[in-house]
Amino acid sequence: MSIITSMRILVLFILCYNKANAALSTRYPIGGLFNSETLPTSEVAFDNIVKQGSKAYHGRVIHSEVDDSYSAALEMCDYTSDNKGIVALIDARPVDDICDFTCMLCNSLNISYLSLNWEPPVTLEKDLFTFSYHPSPEMISKAYATLIKKLQWDKFTILYEDESSFVRLQEVINTWPYNSDQILFRQLHPDKDNLETFKYIFKVVHMSYHVLDCDVKNIMKYMHEIVKVENSTQYQSFILTALDAYTVKLDEIDELLANVSTMHLTTSDDVNWKDLDMSNDVIRLETALTADALNHLEKALRSMGISEYIDNPPALCFKDAKIDYQDAAWPKGDDLRNALLQTKTKGFTGNIEFNEIGQRINFKLHYSKLSIESEFIHVGHWDSKTDMITDEREVKERSSTSKSVIRVVSKKGKPYFDVVQVNGTTMFEGYAVDLMQNIFDYMVKNNLIHKDLKYEFYRESEDKYGNPIAGTKKWDGIIGELIEHNAELAICDITISSERNAVVDFSTPFMSLGISLVTKEPDPVQPDMFSFMNPLSLDVWLYLATAYIIVSFILLICARMSPDDWVNPHPCNQNPENLENIWSLYNCMWLTMGAIMTQGCDILPRAAGSRWVAGMWWFFALIVTASYTANMSSFVSASRRSNEIKDAKDLVEQTSIAYGTVINASTYKFFENSNDTVYMKIFAAMKSAKPTVFTANNEEGVNRVRQSKGKYAFFMESTQLEYAMQRHCDLRMVGSKLDSKDYGIAMPKNSPYKNAIDTAILELQSSGTLFKLKKTWWEDKDIDEKCEKSENEEDDNGSLQMKNTSGIFIVLGVGGLLGFFVAIVDFLLHSYKICVKEKVTFKEALLSEWRASLNPRALHRLAAPPRSAAPSTATPSPLRERSQSRAVSVLRAATSFINFDEIY
Numbered sequence: 001m002s003i004i005t006s007m008r009i010l011v012l013f014i015l016c017y018n019k020a021n022a023a024l025s026t027r028y029p030i031g032g033l034f035n036s037e038t039l040p041t042s043e044v045a046f047d048n049i050v051k052q053g054s055k056a057y058h059g060r061v062i063h064s065e066v067d068d069s070y071s072a073a074l075e076m077c078d079y080t081s082d083n084k085g086i087v088a089l090i091d092a093r094p095v096d097d098i099c100d101f102t103c104m105l106c107n108s109l110n111i112s113y114l115s116l117n118w119e120p121p122v123t124l125e126k127d128l129f130t131f132s133y134h135p136s137p138e139m140i141s142k143a144y145a146t147l148i149k150k151l152q153w154d155k156f157t158i159l160y161e162d163e164s165s166f167v168r169l170q171e172v173i174n175t176w177p178y179n180s181d182q183i184l185f186r187q188l189h190p191d192k193d194n195l196e197t198f199k200y201i202f203k204v205v206h207m208s209y210h211v212l213d214c215d216v217k218n219i220m221k222y223m224h225e226i227v228k229v230e231n232s233t234q235y236q237s238f239i240l241t242a243l244d245a246y247t248v249k250l251d252e253i254d255e256l257l258a259n260v261s262t263m264h265l266t267t268s269d270d271v272n273w274k275d276l277d278m279s280n281d282v283i284r285l286e287t288a289l290t291a292d293a294l295n296h297l298e299k300a301l302r303s304m305g306i307s308e309y310i311d312n313p314p315a316l317c318f319k320d321a322k323i324d325y326q327d328a329a330w331p332k333g334d335d336l337r338n339a340l341l342q343t344k345t346k347g348f349t350g351n352i353e354f355n356e357i358g359q360r361i362n363f364k365l366h367y368s369k370l371s372i373e374s375e376f377i378h379v380g381h382w383d384s385k386t387d388m389i390t391d392e393r394e395v396k397e398r399s400s401t402s403k404s405v406i407r408v409v410s411k412k413g414k415p416y417f418d419v420v421q422v423n424g425t426t427m428f429e430g431y432a433v434d435l436m437q438n439i440f441d442y443m444v445k446n447n448l449i450h451k452d453l454k455y456e457f458y459r460e461s462e463d464k465y466g467n468p469i470a471g472t473k474k475w476d477g478i479i480g481e482l483i484e485h486n487a488e489l490a491i492c493d494i495t496i497s498s499e500r501n502a503v504v505d506f507s508t509p510f511m512s513l514g515i516s517l518v519t520k521e522p523d524p525v526q527p528d529m530f531s532f533m534n535p536l537s538l539d540v541w542l543y544l545a546t547a548y549i550i551v552s553f554i555l556l557i558c559a560r561m562s563p564d565d566w567v568n569p570h571p572c573n574q575n576p577e578n579l580e581n582i583w584s585l586y587n588c589m590w591l592t593m594g595a596i597m598t599q600g601c602d603i604l605p606r607a608a609g610s611r612w613v614a615g616m617w618w619f620f621a622l623i624v625t626a627s628y629t630a631n632m633s634s635f636v637s638a639s640r641r642s643n644e645i646k647d648a649k650d651l652v653e654q655t656s657i658a659y660g661t662v663i664n665a666s667t668y669k670f671f672e673n674s675n676d677t678v679y680m681k682i683f684a685a686m687k688s689a690k691p692t693v694f695t696a697n698n699e700e701g702v703n704r705v706r707q708s709k710g711k712y713a714f715f716m717e718s719t720q721l722e723y724a725m726q727r728h729c730d731l732r733m734v735g736s737k738l739d740s741k742d743y744g745i746a747m748p749k750n751s752p753y754k755n756a757i758d759t760a761i762l763e764l765q766s767s768g769t770l771f772k773l774k775k776t777w778w779e780d781k782d783i784d785e786k787c788e789k790s791e792n793e794e795d796d797n798g799s800l801q802m803k804n805t806s807g808i809f810i811v812l813g814v815g816g817l818l819g820f821f822v823a824i825v826d827f828l829l830h831s832y833k834i835c836v837k838e839k840v841t842f843k844e845a846l847l848s849e850w851r852a853s854l855n856p857r858a859l860h861r862l863a864a865p866p867r868s869a870a871p872s873t874a875t876p877s878p879l880r881e882r883s884q885s886r887a888v889s890v891l892r893a894a895t896s897f898i899n900f901d902e903i904y
């Protein structure tokens, strides 16, 4: 009964009988099965092709109006009864991966069943008469897996509409080399709003690579939704998996700047469609497959040879028993099947060739990208034999036509970026601003970017580099601005690190640096006039003076006690009344003084005791002067290297100098994460130090170094240090850099400017512009006075400066003056004595002595010159008498000067 009811609802349309052919019997009858889900153009194409003359077949279009496959099969029975059987059926209907009733009937009756469905029956191997003209989804998904590898995607979303996507993308998912949670699956609804889904993808998890697997007619809808959510689509990249996606007119969405790749079997510009009067239509894959199946069939039939007589093929009707099918089977079915398997041809979908189970092999997929003009341009192909994508041409992708203003974010920090007020307007200046100008000029000059493009700087509101915000996938600071696509570039002293590189891209580095240690230059040693005193400590000087006096007394006592020092003043007189001893305290001190000054003395002791004392004193003097000389030279060289910290390792071994860095900045993290024992010790020492050695920023650290008189050292990045050293001449860099890292320009992932900026930086580097820029901002701008480095160099060659030795001259001068003064007093005393003795006026005595003594040309004088007369060159007195009288007077003067009692 149910069959009869379904027979009733069955409506049969025969759109077309081929009436043109009179000799029906000599040509093979075939059929084309379409329904409401197939494309009208496919029917037209079928119709147009079969109508072309001189074909080996004649065909009919069967347009089924029913939904279920059983009713459709019953329809076929009606249609093929009464000697209207067909030898092959082209089925364009989209059916699932099963061999439905129609398919089963064909296979049982040895009628070739040419399926255009994207999903071949799972029983294809058993279904001998089924041929699948659509390449298998497994093969096509291989092409997409290869494409994803080629584009180097690290993580991506799969946007799907229904479960069938997983069949089409099976290889993409199965061969994904990384963690499977790097693929984000999200379902799209063709007839609902998907804005929330897209917001999650673009704004929360910040995915930028997407595989969009959807019906070709929904692509536009989704793209419209995407540009509504995401303004910066130039950072997005899509693969459209629909094989017809290349026919979609994406140029209607002006805001869409994403890279879009797609693959397709057919090409839009195939001239052969003109022959079929179809060049005005948009040709879809299904239509192309219809044409290709017909042409392939034609070639296969011709290879069988056209016979005069064709058995009436059986009607496609259900039979009661299996045996009935075998009996009714078309006898030449096997021949046609073999002919189809062996026939190779070329069609709209490329090479048409089947393997033994009826699957397409040896086909190629065209690979196209969306160009700047928003058209899909063929750039290469994927070959099913090799599973490789061959590039044939380059195309400028859509993302390179970005917005008209490049927004550049930076953070305040001299000398990279600073905000200044010029004539009431706020302006930015700094190294970063100049660098951007140079890069931009280079890019414009070399046509790397569009001429009308401009750029503008803005300052990150918190002046932060950016750290991940705990518990979210967001970042703050400059990195956050890039991730949110508020800025296209970030230029400042931002270090390239792997953590940051995972969320943003970095250009080629424009500056290299390392962590360095800064200390304060030791205060210039006060020019010490009496530095000649320094080789011996004050104690030693005092002991030396004491020893000098004691030894002089001992010598005096010894000389007085020993008889050998008492000598006969007149050797001619054998029995002198008086014995003479020259060893007064005065002479003893003269001897010891002469010895310690390494000069010797004209009078020497004679007795054993006094000689022994003098000898010991000479020995003592030898050691003291040798020590003094040796100390003097080491003291001179040591004074130039007074700071004992020579590199970071020295810090660990001492406790008097504290050291720190900026808290939680990259230098801090360097020590925190280091495995080096020295650095670990440094970090432990910094962490436990009280009061804290960490500072909020570099300026604070530099100030602390400068104020702490060498008791604080600070770790900072070498570029900042160089900048500070140019401005504070008392800073000193100690040791070598502890690590090596780079500053780069940061940009969002997949930035269209990356290549252009890399090229520009390399060019600026080789042309020396980067060096010049650095020099300008480090050494020339806002600097009050340049540090005088020449002073230090002078110190280095080790010669003594006047400021160190002036004390010797002072001693010489003062000593000389003192001696002169003593001589004057002596002279006056002598004159006074004469004036008393000879009863002349003091003035006369003075003048006569003056004339007699101070004639530089005369070495002789009168012992008693005339007191008021003109100077006479009278008879010289005996030398001995004169010198004796001189010696006596000098000694008298000296003893009275140092207040000793008369001992002579």
Ligand SMILES: *[C@@H]1O[C@H](CO)[C@@H](O)[C@H](O)[C@H]1NC(C)=O
Binding pocket: 229, 230, 231
């Ligand atoms: C996108 O741009 C428009 C206009 O330029 C702006 O009004 C809108 O807020 C932007 N949307 C987002 C998500 O940035």
Ligand SMILES: *[C@@H]1O[C@H](CO)[C@@H](O)[C@H](O)[C@H]1NC(C)=O
Binding pocket: 109, 110, 128, 326, 327, 329, 330, 331, 332, 333, 334
């Ligand atoms: C139909 O095809 C099957 C499989 O090739 C074959 O075994 C059978 O003989 C064919 N039937 C006829 C009537 O040719």
Ligand SMILES: *[C@@H]1O[C@H](CO)[C@@H](O)[C@H](O)[C@H]1NC(C)=O
Binding pocket: 422, 423
């Ligand atoms: C600021 O104003 C002065 C005088 O009006 C002018 O000479 C100078 O060029 C201006 N500077 C800038 C940067 O515009």
Ligand SMILES: *[C@@H]1O[C@H](CO)[C@@H](O)[C@H](O)[C@H]1NC(C)=O
Binding pocket: 208, 234, 235, 236, 237, 259, 397, 399, 749, 750, 751, 752, 755
């Ligand atoms: C788009 O393509 C360009 C050039 O092939 C590439 O540099 C850029 O990274 C791509 N963008 C995305 C989002 O994949």
